[in-house]
Amino acid sequence: DGGITQSPKYLFRKEGQNVTLSCEQNLNHDAMYWYRQDPGQGLRLIYYSQIVNDFQKGDIAEGYSVSREKKESFPLTVTSAQKNPTAFYLCASSPTETSLHFGNGTRLTVT
Amino acid sequence: GNSVTQMEGPVTLSEEAFLTINCTYTATGYPSLFWYVQYPGEGLQLLLKATKADDKGSNKGFEATYRKETTSFHLEKGSVQVSDSAVYFCAPAEFGSWGKLQFGAGTQVVVTP
Numbered sequence: 001d002g003g004i005t006q007s008p009k010y011l012f013r014k015e016g017q018n019v020t021l022s023c024e025q026n027l028n029h030d031a032m033y034w035y036r037q038d039p040g041q042g043l044r045l046i047y048y049s050q051i052v053n054d055f056q057k058g059d060i061a062e063g064y065s066v067s068r069e070k071k072e073s074f075p076l077t078v079t080s081a082q083k084n085p086t087a088f089y090l091c092a093s094s095p096t097e098t099s100l101h102f103g104n105g106t107r108l109t110v111t
Numbered sequence: 112g113n114s115v116t117q118m119e120g121p122v123t124l125s126e127e128a129f130l131t132i133n134c135t136y137t138a139t140g141y142p143s144l145f146w147y148v149q150y151p152g153e154g155l156q157l158l159l160k161a162t163k164a165d166d167k168g169s170n171k172g173f174e175a176t177y178r179k180e181t182t183s184f185h186l187e188k189g190s191v192q193v194s195d196s197a198v199y200f201c202a203p204a205e206f207g208s209w210g211k212l213q214f215g216a217g218t219q220v221v222v223t224p
Contacts, residue, residue: 004154006154033211035214040216040217041216041217042115042200042214042215042216042217043155043200043212043214044214045211048211058211090154090155092154092155099145099157099160100147100155100157100212101157102147102154102155102156103154104152104153104154105152105153105154
């Protein structure tokens with residue numbers, strides 16, 4: 001079955017450490033996205049990529065970095081510069097102008 | 112850019128009750144409109160969508176009609192089940208936005224037996 005795999009489901013880190021969240025898709029979609037979800041809030045776009053080796057900042061890119069070396073993969077690094085990194089992170093993909101397909105998310109807790 | 116306003120939750124209903132979740136949006140263009148659903152501990156799933164005025168999206172007993180004159184896309188279901196307990200998100204997307212949806216804050220729905 002095609003889909004989006006995010007790993008791990010839960011991630012714990014100490015403050016000051018960088019951490020990388022994995023996102024892999026086998027849907028052959030060109031575009032991939034990272035969203036952040038905080039309790040009681042909608043999703044906010046962090047980064048998106050429309051094609052391999054290219055990506056753009058979303059609404060809240062500060063403190064995050066991404067890479068898109070392969071069509072299937074779009075890892076997100078949460079750096080120590082991100083002031084409030086504890087959140088639920090969702091990866092998604094889409095084949096150009098259609099709706100998003102989401103992974104099941106990674107819950108990151110930084111203490 | 113787009114913005115979206117959803118009714119606040121939680122909305123608590125008994126099984127077989129009628130559900131309405133209001134959603135209004137602002138847009139500079141002529142967006143496609145989506146409803147997504149998030150079950151506990153999971154990512155979002157597309158529930159339904161509409162791409163032009165007066166279109167009705169429907170899925171799993173849920174319906175929503177694209178009302179351009181009132182810039183609304185209210186979600187309805189005639190008889191909810193406990194399994195409909197989830198958070199529902201309304202989201203417009205402008206053509207050319209490459210799926211960069213502007214999500215509402217979400218409305219939590221709790222259905223009790």
